Amino acid sequence: MKLGFSREDELFRQECADWLNGQMAGEFRDIKGVTKLTGSPQRRKEWEQQLAAHRWSCIGWPEQWGGRNATLSQQVIFAEEYARAGVPGRVNHIGIELAGPTILTFGTEEQKQRFLPDIAAGKTIFCQGFSEPNAGSDLAGVRTKARLEDGEWVVNGQKIWTSLAHISDWIFVVTRTEEGSQGPKGLSFLMMPIDQPGIEIRGIRQINGDAEFNETFFTDARCPADSLIGAVGDGWKIAMGLLAFERGVSTLGQQMGFRNELDEIIAAAKANGAAQNPLIRQRIARAEIGLRLMRYGALRMLSQTDNSRMDGAALTYKIQWATWRRSLGELAMDVLGQEGEISPYSEYEWDTLPNLFLFSRADTIYGGTNQIQRNLIAERGLGLPREPRWTS
Amino acid sequence: MEFAFSDEQQMIAETAQAFFTQNATSTRTRAAMAGDGIDRDLWRYFCQDLGFAGIAIGEDLGGAGLGLVELAIIAEAAGAQVAALPMLGSLLQVAPAIAAGGSDAQQAEWLPALLSGETIAAYVEVSDLRVEGQLLTGTSRFVTHGAAADLLLVTNGEGAWLVRADTPGVTVTTQTSLDQTRPFARVELDQVAAEALADPAGGLACAYRTALVGIAAEALGGAQSCLDRTVDYSKERIQFGRPIGSFQAYKHRLADMMIEIEQARSAVYWAACALDEEAPDAPLALHAAKSFATDTYFRCAGDMIQLHGGIGFTWEHDAHLFFKRARSLQTMLGNGDWHRERIASMILGEAA
Numbered sequence: 001m002k003l004g005f006s007r008e009d010e011l012f013r014q015e016c017a018d019w020l021n022g023q024m025a026g027e028f029r030d031i032k033g034v035t036k037l038t039g040s041p042q043r044r045k046e047w048e049q050q051l052a053a054h055r056w057s058c059i060g061w062p063e064q065w066g067g068r069n070a071t072l073s074q075q076v077i078f079a080e081e082y083a084r085a086g087v088p089g090r091v092n093h094i095g096i097e098l099a100g101p102t103i104l105t106f107g108t109e110e111q112k113q114r115f116l117p118d119i120a121a122g123k124t125i126f127c128q129g130f131s132e133p134n135a136g137s138d139l140a141g142v143r144t145k146a147r148l149e150d151g152e153w154v155v156n157g158q159k160i161w162t163s164l165a166h167i168s169d170w171i172f173v174v175t176r177t178e179e180g181s182q183g184p185k186g187l188s189f190l191m192m193p194i195d196q197p198g199i200e201i202r203g204i205r206q207i208n209g210d211a212e213f214n215e216t217f218f219t220d221a222r223c224p225a226d227s228l229i230g231a232v233g234d235g236w237k238i239a240m241g242l243l244a245f246e247r248g249v250s251t252l253g254q255q256m257g258f259r260n261e262l263d264e265i266i267a268a269a270k271a272n273g274a275a276q277n278p279l280i281r282q283r284i285a286r287a288e289i290g291l292r293l294m295r296y297g298a299l300r301m302l303s304q305t306d307n308s309r310m311d312g313a314a315l316t317y318k319i320q321w322a323t324w325r326r327s328l329g330e331l332a333m334d335v336l337g338q339e340g341e342i343s344p345y346s347e348y349e350w351d352t353l354p355n356l357f358l359f360s361r362a363d364t365i366y367g368g369t370n371q372i373q374r375n376l377i378a379e380r381g382l383g384l385p386r387e388p389r390w391t392s
Numbered sequence: 393m394e395f396a397f398s399d400e401q402q403m404i405a406e407t408a409q410a411f412f413t414q415n416a417t418s419t420r421t422r423a424a425m426a427g428d429g430i431d432r433d434l435w436r437y438f439c440q441d442l443g444f445a446g447i448a449i450g451e452d453l454g455g456a457g458l459g460l461v462e463l464a465i466i467a468e469a470a471g472a473q474v475a476a477l478p479m480l481g482s483l484l485q486v487a488p489a490i491a492a493g494g495s496d497a498q499q500a501e502w503l504p505a506l507l508s509g510e511t512i513a514a515y516v517e518v519s520d521l522r523v524e525g526q527l528l529t530g531t532s533r534f535v536t537h538g539a540a541a542d543l544l545l546v547t548n549g550e551g552a553w554l555v556r557a558d559t560p561g562v563t564v565t566t567q568t569s570l571d572q573t574r575p576f577a578r579v580e581l582d583q584v585a586a587e588a589l590a591d592p593a594g595g596l597a598c599a600y601r602t603a604l605v606g607i608a609a610e611a612l613g614g615a616q617s618c619l620d621r622t623v624d625y626s627k628e629r630i631q632f633g634r635p636i637g638s639f640q641a642y643k644h645r646l647a648d649m650m651i652e653i654e655q656a657r658s659a660v661y662w663a664a665c666a667l668d669e670e671a672p673d674a675p676l677a678l679h680a681a682k683s684f685a686t687d688t689y690f691r692c693a694g695d696m697i698q699l700h701g702g703i704g705f706t707w708e709h710d711a712h713l714f715f716k717r718a719r720s721l722q723t724m725l726g727n728g729d730w731h732r733e734r735i736a737s738m739i740l741g742e743a744a
């Protein structure tokens with residue numbers, strides 16, 4: 001067991017920091033510190049391309065696909081330095097963290113060739129078309145249909161809550177390819193170009209006033225037959241495999257974002273005197289402890305991916321960070337007091353801390369709600385009897 | 393960076409777990425509870441045959457020369473069985489204090505007997521200790537396994553002294569204690585002749601670190617046992633025609649226990665590893681581990697009783713052994729609020 005990094009790793013850290021800080025002080029100075037997912041989309045696509053041009057886009061991927069074959073320690077270091085430098089989140093995070101690894105794992109050679117270099121280069125921004133009006137927690141309830149016609153898949157139906165669909169180039173969708181099938185059987189996993197007459201996107205406004213997610217309608221939408229990943233009917237297996245990628249190294253970068261949020265709360269508490277309140281002090285200490293434990297939990301998770309006990313422990317990560325962040329939002333507002341309820345803008349728009357308070361209510365919903373996480377932990381982590389579900 | 397057990401550490405963990413599971417049985421622990429809270433055979437075997445007693449003490453001093461990670465591994469395994477051993481006072485407080493702060497002569501005199509288990513030592517903290525030359529006067533009511541101790545390490549937080557328990561002027565009285573596997577004694581010193589520890593600051597700091605890591609690790613082991621045993625029960629016990637573990641409200645409580653425990657595990661090994669590597673965040677880690685792991689243990693032990701129903705409230709069932717140990721670990725060496733306030737002052741400055 002060892003927490004320290006080697007000298008080589010520390011040199012690598014310096015290299016990352018130098019390059020990232022150089023970019024944020026130079027050509028990309030205008031996007032430094034942008035936190036909203038929807039902020040400056042065009043410039044951030046250019047930033048993706050800049051990362052790729054210097055092979056910093058997907059450093060954990062094989063060199064063949066634009067990566068660096070980076071070691072785990074190097075990936076950890078890059079994620080930390082990335083956030084430390086105040087670089088905005090990756091607009092293509094769904095492509096890099098979900099679509100890419102899915103294609104790497106389940107795709108054909110030809111599909112890798114077609115998609116991976118463009119994902120790494122920020123040329124293909126992906127969004128995720130899983131949820132439907134009648135299929136949320138119960139993903140196996142999807143009804144969107146696809147049929148093969150003249151060498152193309154023809155898709156009809158509707159997805160919902162599709163984050164960033166309005167700035168994406170491609171969408172991956174779970175569709176029903178077997179007529180009359182139910183539940184997890186008969187589903188397939190398709191990659192579709194968004195810019196076509198059969199796909200329509202309508203924004204949905206969220207509680208913080210933003211419109212990050214969308215309704216996505218498919219009316220005879222089309223994609224080539226070889227856009228299907230895996231085999232026909234493998235959709236469920238691939239969707240589940242994809243969800244496991246969400247627990248990757250990117251979590252460490254996400255934590256650095258949390259660090260910045262907690263630091264802002266600490267600064268606010270010191271400035272307005274809340275830092276003298278013993279109850280607030282306890283909550284700040286708890287938040288600090290929770291954040292540190294997230295880091296060491298993630299390092300444990302990443303250090304031993306093949307250990308079976310750890311597989312169970314890794315299941316606890318999503319609910320842990322989501323619940324922590326939701327409490328952080330509440331702490332932020334309690335530190336701010338009523339000041340937190342007034343915005344300096346004339347539009348319904350919020351600065352970081354009130355926005356954290358509002359947005360963090362979604363953290364415990366998307367990517368599997370807290371209740372669904374508890375079901376997973378109990379069933380897969382502890383071997384308890386399964387909830388009633390689809391049978392076929 | 394590799395935040396996982398090495399093969400050697402994995403082996404130590406397996407050996408220690410097997411040892412405590414096989415030997416620190418409920419029957420034996422209960423026999424010890426009826427006496428002075430020590431299972432003597434277990435203690436002898438642990439110290440002499442297993443060779444883990446001096447795990448984090450240097451080889452030149454008769455220990456195994458390993459670190460706090462290995463010590464945490466052993467304490468976790470002992471805690472999982474609520475083993476009735478004087479480990480806290482003897483091996484997590486007094487032996488480290490002498491190893492780090494004793495003179496050569498003090499080390500030679502005490503360490504071999506402490507590590508072999510022949511001598512049992514207790515840690516006696518007296519905030520208003522009266523010191524007249526080498527004579528000590530004062531009382532502590534919270535000396536763990538004090539009634540069984542041959543050697544006392546007396547401290548007022550600054551100085552530290554070694555006192556044989558049979559020195560004239562020492563009176564030790566057993567207290568009826570909530571946790572009978574680690575009973576408290578009242579120790580009164582009336583003008584007792586004592587020998588000063590050569591380097592009290594170094595000795596006390598080492599005892600403090602070791603004890604907090606050990607307590608946190610013990611809490612982790614205990615919490616995990618509460619979960620494991622409740623999961624087993626939930627699969628056997630049938631109500632409404634199905635296992636109680638199939639009810640979602642029940643499952644979710646078990647899931648919540650696991651979420652807390654996995655964080656406690658990160659906390660314990662982060663602290664142990666950071667101390668071994670002398671990382672700058674080690675002091676914060678120590679406060680985090682102590683507060684988080686012991687609070688987790690208490691919560692899990694309480695849930696264990698609730699999720700067992702009536703049987704969990706009986707003397708016969710082991711749930712209360714965990715519950716009582718959890719409570720005593722929570723208050724030992726500063727409760728959660730106290731440790732969190734230390735963290736708050738590290739990041740916010742002292743309160744006005």
Ligand SMILES: Cc1cc2nc3c(=O)[nH]c(=O)nc-3n(C[C@H](O)[C@H](O)[C@H](O)COP(=O)(O)OP(=O)(O)OC[C@H]3O[C@@H](n4cnc5c(N)ncnc54)[C@H](O)[C@@H]3O)c2cc1C
Pocket residue numbers: 127128129130131133135136137138160161162163164213362365366367368369370371372375387
């Ligand atoms: C900000 C945001 C972004 C999103 N982005 C995307 C995206 O990009 N792509 C995408 O496909 N989806 C996205 N989603 C959708 C998200 O994955 C779903 O909202 C989520 O899975 C829950 O589904 P639902 O909204 O239909 O709620 P429901 O499934 O209807 O759940 C309603 C309530 O019932 C509870 N519940 C449901 N089933 C059970 C059960 N078995 N046991 C106990 N309780 C249960 C839930 O926990 C919840 O509290 C996003 C959602 C949000 C909020």
